[in-house]
Amino acid sequence: DKYQWEPIQIITWLGVILNTIDGSIKATEERIATLSCDLENLSAGQNPTRVHVKRVASVAGQIISLSSCVGPVARIMTRFLFSVISSADAISEIDFWTHNVHALNGKVYWAVKSFPAKITFSDASDSACGAFVQLQPGVELVSHQNWSIAETTRSSTWRELKAVCFACFLFRFLARSGDARKQFRPGSHEQIKNHGPIL
Numbered sequence: 001d002k003y004q005w006e007p008i009q010i011i012t013w014l015g016v017i018l019n020t021i022d023g024s025i026k027a028t029e030e031r032i033a034t035l036s037c038d039l040e041n042l043s044a045g046q047n048p049t050r051v052h053v054k055r056v057a058s059v060a061g062q063i064i065s066l067s068s069c070v071g072p073v074a075r076i077m078t079r080f081l082f083s084v085i086s087s088a089d090a091i092s093e094i095d096f097w098t099h100n101v102h103a104l105n106g107k108v109y110w111a112v113k114s115f116p117a118k119i120t121f122s123d124a125s126d127s128a129c130g131a132f133v134q135l136q137p138g139v140e141l142v143s144h145q146n147w148s149i150a151e152t153t154r155s156s157t158w159r160e161l162k163a164v165c166f167a168c169f170l171f172r173f174l175a176r177s178g179d180a181r182k183q184f185r186p187g188s189h190e191q192i193k194n195h196g197p198i199l
Helices: 029-043 053-064 088-104 156-170 172-177 189-194
Strands: 010-013 016-019 024-027 118-124 128-136 139-146 180-184
Touching: 029 053, 029 088, 053 088, 118 156, 128 156, 139 156, 156 172
Parallel strands: 118 180
Antiparallel strands: 010 016, 016 024, 118 128, 128 139
C-alpha cells in the first residue's frame, strides 16, 4: 500500500527510517544487509587489490547514499575508494565499513526536549513585581517587591525585564539543583496576584 492516510511518527521512505519520536534518521536493515554483503564480497576475493572497478564504485555509492544516516564519516571514509586506484588506504576503508556499518547506522538530528524540573514565572505592574517558582505540583515559592519611586517612572518594558532579573536572582539556587526554565508572560498580572500579595 503506497498511501498512508493516518499520521504516524515513524515512517520508512526510500530506504530511510525517519523517526520523529527521538529525532533520528537511519537506513533500513535491507540496505545495511546489502552493503554488508557487497563489502564482504570485496574483501573475500582471492586478491583484494584486483577487483572490478564497477563493484568498488557500487560500494562507494552505497556508502555515500548513507550520508544522512551516518553523517560526515561517509564522505571522509570513501575518499580512496572514489580515487579508483587500488591502494592500502582503499582496502583499509573497505575494512572500516565492513566492521562499523551497523554501529554507525543512525544519526540524531534533533534531540528530544527534556521537560524542566522547575518553572519560574515573573510579572510586573506599575507599582510592584513578583515571581514564583513551581517546584512540583502544589509546592511553590513566592516572592514580591514594591518599586521605588524612581523605578515606577521607568518604562513597562524596563519593569518587565527587571522582574525577570529579580526572579533569576531570587531563585538562582534552583539552577544548581536541576534544570530550570523561565516563563515570561506579558499581561499575566492576575496570575502573580493569585499566588502572592504583591500589589
